[in-house]
Amino acid sequence: xxxxxxxxxxxxxxxxxxxxxxxxxxxxxxxxxxxxxxxxxxxxxxxxxxxxxxxxxxxxxxxxxxxxxxxxxxxxxxxxxxxxxx
Numbered sequence: 257x258x259x260x261x262x263x264x265x266x267x268x269x270x271x272x273x274x275x276x277x278x279x280x281x282x283x284x285x286x287x288x289x290x291x292x293x294x295x296x297x298x299x300x301x302x303x304x305x306x307x308x309x310x311x312x313x314x315x316x317x318x319x320x321x322x323x324x325x326x327x328x329x330x331x332x333x334x335x336x337x338x339x340x341x342x
Contacts, residue, residue: 260295262288269324276320277327283320287313 265288268274275281294309 260292262292265291276324278323280320280323280327283316283323287316287320290316 262285266284269276269280276284290309290313294306294313297303297309298306
């Protein structure tokens with residue numbers, strides 16, 4: 257099996273943009289690097305470390321998604337304010 261790079265794990269935002277808004281890009285980079293480290297640990301036979309790293313990657317995904325939801329909510333509020341003339 258060929259080792260996977262961080263780019264193999266990267267996901268794009270739901271809007272189709274190239275970068276995650278706010279700090280979402282930082283969380284996404286950390287998630288990808290944690291998954292690569294988990295693969296390396298699993299290849300070395302350290303499954304406990306791999307499981308821990310995958311759990312941390314899942315946390316980074318939740319934070320990334322939270323940043324996306326906050327950004328989406330702000331954009332919606334901004335559009336609504338413009339429609340109402342504020």
